[in-house]
Amino acid sequence: MKHLGLIGKKLEHSFSKKYFDQKFVKEGISGYDFELFEIPAIEPITRLVRDKKLSGFSVTIPYKEAILPHCFSLSPEAEEIGAVNCVRVAEGELYGHNTDYIGFLAALPLDRLNTERNALIFGSGGASKAVIYALEKLNFNCITVSSTDKDGTIKYEDIDRDLMEQTKLLVNCTPLGTFPEAGRCIPIPYQYIHPGHVCYDLVYNPPLSEFLKRSEEQGATIINGQTMLEQQAEAAWKIWTDNTVR
Helix, strand or coil: CEEEEEEECCCCCCCHHHHHHHHHHHCCCCCEEEEEEECCCCCCHHHHHHHHCEEEEEECCCCCCCCHHHCCEECHHHHHHCCCCEEEEECCEEEEECCHHHHHHHCCCHHHCCCCCEEEEECCCHHHHHHHHHHHHCCCEEEEECCCCCCCEECHHHCCHHHHHHCCEEEECCCCCCCCCCCCCCCCCHHHCCCCCEEEECCCCCCCCHHHHHHHHCCCEEECCHHHHHHHHHHHHHHHHCCCCC
16 A cells, blocks of 8 residues: 655645545545645654655645755756645655646636736745746746735735736735635735736635635636646646656
């Protein structure tokens, strides 16, 4: 039996185990299982991998950047992004990859975004880094919005009507609005959202986050994180099961 899983600090919101359990049954895949591992810090990861005999695992909040020093090597994409959400284990070593950017692009409606390629990215963690990597490959100009002082970012209070008018794509990369705190949302001027906007939330539980609900009320096109979840998981599965990949 080969063991896979997901590591994170709080995983009550996660659909990953259900997704892979259903995949194994639906596709008749035997010899694999998938478990959730809530850990309070990243430091025990090497011991966890050894004790649970993991062949690979996904990484979620807040460890996508913290796991970098524990990886023996990184894929070119993970190295450029600066975050890892997928790890393959080979001969006891951790090999870091990033499939978040693949999942993100799978649901992006480029036909709606051909004329204006400006994006507001809410959040500055590992997920936002993957989103920015994907968008910059498509020649988007990305502005990162953070609640803390970080170089190269702006604050939420800096968002005004002009900036919203100049930006067609809004992407929430924060966990705000995730179950069980579904009533929370990023503090932006929703009154300036209009039918020309595409609002993309990486949150998938609940399917209609408060951010998406408010954006839809303003007439925007909305996208939740379900397709991203599924497509990044499928990309991770390929990495875990392809013996030529490190």
